[in-house]
Amino acid sequence: MTLGQANAELQTLAAQFERDYPDLYFGSKAWQASPFDLRSGANVRFIARPLQEDMTREAKPALFLLSGAVGFVLLIACVNVANLMLARGSARQRELEIRRALGAERIRIIRQLLTESLVLAAVATAAGLFGARLGLAAIAQQNAWHIPLQSRIEMDASVALFALVLSALTSMLFGLLPAWRQASDKAGRALHAGRSETAGSGARRLQRVLVVAEVALSIVPVVCGGLMLRSFLNLLHSPLGFNPANVVTARVPIDFKRYPKLEQRWARLRDVLDRVGAIPGVQSVSAADPLPLAGQETRRVGRPDKLDIPPILATQQFAFPGYLKVMGTPLRAGRDFTAEDVTAERAVAIIDEGLAKRLWPEGAIGKRLAVYRTSWLNNFEVIGVTSGVRVTRVRDGNVPTS
Secondary structure, three states: OOHHHHHHHHHHHHHHHHHHOHHHHOOOOOOOOOHHHOOOOOOOOOOOOOHHHHHOOOOHHHHHHHHHHHHHHHHHHHHHHHHHHHHHHHHOHHHHHHHHHOOOOHHHHHHHHHHHHHHHHHHHHHHHHHHHHHHHHHHHHHOOOOOOOHHHOOOOHHHHHHHHHHHHHHHHHHHHHHHHHHOOOOOOOHHHOOOOOOOOHHHHHHHHHHHHHHHHHHHHHHHHHHHHHHHHHHHHOOOOOOOOOOOOOOOOOOOHHHOOOHHHHHHHHHHHHHHHHOOOOOOOOOOEEOOOOOOOEEEEEEOOOOOOOOOEEEEEOEEOOOHHHHHOOOEEEEOOOOHHHHHOOOOEEEEEHHHHHHHOOOOOOOOEEEEEEOOEEEEEEEEEEEOOOOOOOOOOOOOOEO
16 A cells, blocks of 8 residues: 555554543543643554655765765866866867868767766776775774664665766766867867967866866855864764763663562662672763663653643653763752662652753752653652753753653
């Protein structure tokens, strides 16, 4: 079926879910934080999109930008080569006129010059394909996980064919102008001139036009490169809310089914943390899930004492005692987690100052935070407030965190 048909059927299923399970989506067990969200058609929504679009959604803008930059560099190189061939043709004008005097037709001279352009383009294509293979090898060594299906990127027949077609088109397009100009002079003009004769006014005018075009094309990538460099420097100096310097992370899978009781789980985690902390050079150690900028879970949070206030979408992170010290996250108010909080199974939470100001402008310490999920609700006591932490993206500082 088409994408539109699939989405239409999914909307039908969503409406059926709302009718069949009204208590789950509209009743007292609903995940909505307040009656503000209890309205028909606002709860269940399914969207289908193509797999390629979903997998390349994050990398597509950067790849399009890179392709545009490469295209401008290609245009600049072609204009530069056309200008050089025009200047070289001016020096060869005497030779070309001798050929015409001996009976060579204009089309034959143009064909000869285009053949030289194709040979030059073929050498450049071979060098480009070799450089592309080296680039792919470098990407494979860097383990560029942010590039979709990076391990499956390779050079095949379609890539080689694309390079050959592009080479032929560019050589025909930018080699035809110098060839046409060199073969258009009147026969015998260079035969009566000395070897020191310079190019005519028409050739000089065309060279100036090509130089102006080359400079104009160069401005665009230079300006874009400057803007990207400035954005990159701004991202490097943007306040993250944590200090990644000298911090090493590792993902450790633990099967908690083997440890059904909380005491067993905590003892196992403490054993792992103590072993890591005993490694020479380690100053402090803790654990959290998920880590910042590594895919965050979002929850609807609000105030349980004011259900009429619309819920706020915030990221949720589970952290152990000492995590704020390891990450260098400043604590603005309150206290950090302690081992006693874990052993006593206290429902406590630390939120950032952005969420605290939105929910409790007068102060958040000691207040109750409601976290809503499907079919259940949890209330946590706010024991600490940190500075704003950017956990989703470096340039996104508006997502609150708990």
